[in-house]
Amino acid sequence: MAEAVVGQLVVTLGGALAKEAATYGGALLCKEAAALRGLFAKIRQSKAELESMQAYLQEAERFKDTDKTTAIFVGEVRGLAFQIEDVVDEFTYKLEDCKHGGFGGKMKKRLKHIKTWRRLAAKLQEIEAQLQDANRRKRDYAVTGRSASAARSTNQGQALHFTRDEDLVGIEENKERLIRWLTGGSGGGDGPELSSNKVTMVWGMPGVGKTTLVDHVYNTVKEDFDAAAWVTVSESYRTEDVLKKIAAQFGITVDVANTEMRGVARSIQNCLQGKRYILVLDDVWAERLWLEIRDVFPTSNSTGRVVMTSRKQTVLATRESAYEIHLKPLQAHHSWLLFCKGAFEDADDKEGPLELQKLAWKFIAKCQGLPIAITCIGRLLSRKLPTSAEWEDVYRGLDSQLVKDVIPDAHLILKVSLEDLPFDLKNCFLHCALSPEDYILKRRKTMRQWITAGFITEKDESKTLEEVAEGYLAELVNRSLLQVVERNFAGRLKQCRMHDVIRLLALNKAKEECFGNVYNGSGGTGVFSIEGARRISVLGGNIEQLSLSGATQLRALHVFESYIDIDLLKPILTSSSLLSTLDLQGTHIKMLPNEVFDLFNLRYLGLRDTKIESMPAAVGRLQNLQVLDAYDSKLTYLPNSVVKLQKLRYLYAGTSKDSIRGVKVPKGMQHLAGLHALQSVRATPEFLHEAAALTELRTFDVCNVQSEHSAYLSNAITKMSHLVHLEIDAAAENEVLRLEGLHLPQTLSWLSLRGQLEKTSMPQLFSSLSHLNSLTRLQLEFSNIDEEAFSCLHVLHGLRSLLLRKAFEGKRLEFYTGSFPKLRRLGIWGAAQLSQVRIEKGAMQDLVELWFGDCPDLRFLPDGIEHLAGLEKLVLIDTSEELIEKLRQERDSDELKEDIVKIRHIRNVTVALTQKGLVERIR
Template identity: 50%
Template sequence: MAEGVVALLILKLGLALGRETSILGAKKLFHEATALSRLFQGIREVKEELEGMQSFLRGAERFKDTDETTANFIKKIRDLAFEIEDIVDEFTYMLEDRSHGALASKIVKRIKHIKAWRHLASKLEYIKLKIESADRRKVRYDMRGISSVAGNIDDCSTSSGNFAREEDLVGIGKNGELLTHWLKNNLEQQRSIITTVWGMGGVGKTTLVAYVYYAVKTEFDAAGWVTVSKSYLIEDLLKQIIRGFINNDPQEDLYNHIDFSTMRITNLIEHIRNYLHGKRYVLILDDVWAVDVWFKIRAAFPSDSTGRFVITSRIHEVALLATGNCIIQLEPLGPQHSWELFCKEAFWKNEEKVCPPELEIVAQKLLDRCSGLPIAIACLGRLLSFKEPSYDVWENLYKDVQSQLTNNVILDINVVLKVSLEELPHDLKNCFLHCTMFPEDYLMPRKRLVRHWLTAGFIRETSNKTMEDVANDYLHKLVNRSLLQVVERNRNGEVHTCRMHDIIRILGLAKSEEECFCRVYDGSRAFVAEGTRRLSIQSSNVNQLSQSGAPHLRHLYIFGSGLSIDSLTPFLKSFNLLSSLDLQGVNMKSLPHVVFKLYNLRFLGLRDTYIEIIPRSIGRLRHLEFLDAWNTKLTTLPEDIVQLQKLRYLNVYTIPEEADRKVVFFGGIRVPTGIVQLTSLQTLQLVEANTETVRHLGSLTQLRSFAVSKVRNEHCVDLCNAIMKMRHLVHLEITGIDEKEILLLEALRLPPSLSKLSLGGQLCGKSLSHLIFSLKRTNNLTRLTLIFSKLRDDSFSCLLNLHSLYVLHLFKAYEGKTLYFDATSFPKLKRLSIWDAPWLNKVDIEQGAMPNLVKLVLRDIPKLKTLPTGIEHLRLLEELELRDTSEDLIDKLRQKEPPIGCEAPKRIDHIKRVSIYGTQKNVKENIGRLQISNEQVLEEPSSTQLANIHL
């Protein structure tokens, strides 16, 4: 990780040097200017030295675990990089500090800082000498001697231990049968079929494939197994393939005498094709890391033969090489199979392989730490099998695992994770290690991760992508490498929340601490934060958290609503150089004054707190880029917010306590007119409209996400003109001052980039038709929410032309009596919600309409007495929710034996889950094929739940 630390530092040094002209160009005391010039010269020289060393570090990282000297060198460089970062951040801090206060105070600070500039310059010169000394010593390292050792690292995870005996296998079951079927099916046809097996490291891919391979290889004329390294060479891979086939063919004499070691690619391909000509063969390509492996070798396999290929990988893109649907994604074992595997490993010396009753409780606690990961269970079981089978011994081991004081349990797994980690570029590796700062089993929202990564400097903008786009790509790469697990996706298929497997997290934490990346305080033992760069507090008990100071801390994340900010205030006083402070969920109504002395702060998270006011001193945080105050008690922002010229993200959504529980209605907050000066803003939501602000919003041309509330019709012309200048807009929300307000939006032409649109207010026919025409041209809109729109039959028909929609919400927006969906309407729509339509009594769905609809919600429609006509055509519909429709419809669907001639239940028989809610009769039922239950009335969703639906 030294390379990652140095890369981030080089970027920071470049930013510091970028201020040289402006600082030295200002009027200064002679001695101050001299001292600053010397300091900038030192920064420049150190930057050049580190840039020259960066490529060496990239190679040295691979060998630090196999050579102690290399490891010590890397640690030395990392420590020196941290020292340099401290100097640069202290310099930045003092520059901001001297700019505050009265004139006399500023002069005193400038004179005082002259001595500081000289001191920092001297420290830089001394560090530079140490770097040069270390750089001279590195020539003594013979990397060639180490590489032969390191070359075997990749193969450690695929040792002979993975080829288990059949009686020791657990959980193979259906996957084994399926893989066997794909390999043996239609062998008489001359056709190649690729099957892929993928999942996180240690989940049992190789074990599964090995079991099937040895069971079916006799069905083929030729069989081979090749393990593909990350840094493979195509010649070497082809040589392994031909040798693999030959070594499994005892009757082959001709090829056994051929020397393949010096052959070129063309000759190797020719020999493989000749050998496989007319044969039925199976080839296993184990642990493939890149898609291009297949495309580079496929020419070697003849088309006049029957080939079966099995590829195992941790990478999702590789899995997509499969023919048709021949993909198996392996998941962690369930409780029963986990216990069975554990007992086989822990008690392999006993014929019964049964856990003694007195050990079952502690064994289960240990097993829970493995979360179903076969390699973790196997390693744990093997360790315990050589320990005394007593409760005290096992309990002590469990305590060690809990406190992470030993890694004996995870030695073998560490090799697996090591291979996965070392393949990652340093920026992506930083993003992965950052995820270990979240609590165990924590659902990590994609947007929160992205904001943290951006603040930490892990993401760099490319020529054709924003930093947010790059961060999203990084998240997908971590998911595709099985280092993160997707818990929920949004309606567009993007990751919404993810989590880290417990075993992966434990190993990641160990790696983070080893690399001085971050530490976690959970309240279980005394903790000194000194020397820590990143700290995650996951306990409301901070009594054991030393307040001796942590001047090196850059990032502080707090989890848990039980923690009071008062208990942290003394601790915060020593964090002068802090750049990220995330207080989400902390029980506080105001921010301590010390926060506004954190002049290096780039991220301030106040989400889900009780903050009522942000003081004017917020203007001191000149480097702030992210201010997240979603769901707080704020009603206004101070004038000084306009001094935050680097601010990119400002989210100040509020959810009023008196919010309509049927329709989500957010409150905005008042912002100063000068907010339009913050031209770096990419997110601004949710702010109250006023005449002066709306008139100048067009200056915010970088906005990607914009939400405005309390819009009056007299604002609409200026608002439309401003929005049309926002060429990068992806998410737009406009809400009127109340449900009677008419939004005059006929002049609005929406940008092609727009993906999500929410409108709250009455729409005249002209406004709606112009908007729909504008949206149809973009063909990118995937989510549309309309509130209070007063749509009728004719105006609703305009929406049917939005063929790109995935989600459509109509909240108190439809006033017609019938809804008609023709055969061509909404071909991609997956979710449709219609709430509070008081006159609607009939819904017609023509065959062919909404062919991909998955969920349909009809709520607060008292006159709807029948199911939608044509609902039986929605063959992909999985969920139907009916809430407070007519009592007649509810009664028909609730009856266990409907009256003769009533076809309603049969028309929805294909739907997996049908939920009926009748609050007047205290009815809630789930009917359908999955579950049938009678429960009490369902409580109304909270405002926060409604907010999530709306957003």
């Protein structure tokens, strides 16, 4: 992971050097110029040295666990890289500081900083000397004759183990499917014809049992084929080596040393011609592999079955891939069986003593269905005395640095995954591990923190930092290092989480590499040291135990404990002058300590869902701040000084809980021209006039809009050509939003309008939305929509989600054939007069969820609901009591009633009468 540290530092040094031309563009004092030239020369020298070292470290990471000399050297490089980062951060701050203040103040700072430039250059000189000493020691004491590949194969060999048939648990269904696909046997009609060549994929997270499943099936079916081969593919494969392995496994004799790739390919094709063959390519990393070798295998007069296993979902991206199995963690029952087979293998009942079974379930919960972890821990416990004290000792090891000793196979598997990650993606992955166990990682917050931490850099001008970050998040999911929790109705990743075993191993790596550490207050009376750690997550406990030693290196402080004495953080804030991230979301603090506003390097300030009531003017001193997130706090206004924060990229304030959600902003908001998100701001004519300068906005949420604001608002939004998410809230339910002059950009995906709409302009407004090809989510409240106006919404063919809340005034809703073809979620709330809903065949064919709430006149199910073949969830809340009681009675009846027949294809039907306290799932 030192390679990740150095990689990020190279980017930082590049940014520092970019300031050189701008610095010399101004009038510099003679001594000042000389001192700066010396410092820039040292920065250039450090950058060149680190760039050369980065490639070496990428290889060194692979075998430092088996070469002590290399491990020591890598650790030294990491520490020196941290020191260089400290120098550059201080330099960047002091250089920026010279630009602020009056002429006299600036001059005084520049004269004072001449000594600083010389000191920092001398520090870099000292670090360079230390680096050369480390290089010399490594050279002098290195053990020769060992290569990265040799160490790698040793590690892989250690991870191999043989699985007994009786230990195979929870794979029966997937085993039968795979056998059926490979052999073309009957059973459900989903097996391939034996006359064709097919590729089957088995993919899933590290350690989930992909190889175990395929190995078992392979040994079961290979006798049915004329030729069989199993080849393990490393992520650093060479195509010719893979082909030679395949040839050897098929029993084809080739001169490995001399035969060129074309000859090997011809030999394989000739051997397999006219035969039935099976080939397993295990642990495939590269998406291009099959495309590179597929033409080697005959497609006529032969039958081929190729099975690939991978932890990367995108390896599926091949048109020949006929079938796939996404292997998921085991359910609780199967986890218990697998655990008992390992831990209690000598017990007659295979369940062990009762006093250990409660502890056994704790281990199983920690493993979260990951077979390799369950097996490792079960085997370890089988060698321990069957006592609570012995087992408790092992359990404590799971939350400590001993985790790699408790589940070594899983540790090795994750190590391989980490080695394959680019340096910036490694940092993003370890950052996710610092969150609490089972923590839900939200896409947008995670991306913002990665950006402000410096993990994300622009790859090319065509992609924003946000787009690069979202791609990284998708890649971690693709590599099965993060699990999807929820996608939105457009299919975009919304929430994900890290499997607990993966998190434990990643935390172990993060601590070992000084990337970060977690504090949960469970260390007894001992002092928890943050020495060397660049990032700390406080998960709970008395933070007085946190030691102050080494806090000067701290870059990020995340607090997840709600009730925390903010005064106890003051000493850490004081000594951590280079802190760039302070996340206090969810803590019950009412005001920030003054020490926060001395953090010149602070880029992320997270105050969401806190009790913060006011923001002092001192916030204007945080000149590097990029994210100020105070949404759902108690803030009602922002100080005048906030407009000085010209690097601000995201500004969230206001609340979703009060009727007046907006926060009052000061004059001068046009100076924050780099803003990408502004939520949620109280409208005034002055602000809306200034908002026209915020042309980089992607998210804009404006509240308390009055009719007379319409012209200013429309003019501002028209200039926001990158807008993706727009929310407009009227000052009151009866306030009319006059939006006839509104021109929305093609980039818009999410639109929420809260306020009355003019009936005469509604058709024109809805028609204008039809040209927005990216619009997937529409929410309307208090809009006064009648039957005729609703029919105008049918032109929105790209919608995935439509919510009408107290917006529909008619009695009848009609959904015509072909309407809303991509809609997946529909919610109708507060439609007081709605009594009839009709759905024609062919309408809303993709609908998954349908909600009706507070519709007291709705006495019948929607006519045609049976046409919604893909509907999975129907929710009726406070519709007519008559309808709800009828459905409940028909559910309990022995006869098959008409309404039950209509909805029997829907997996989840829930009804509720809130005044009666009734909430019941009837299907």
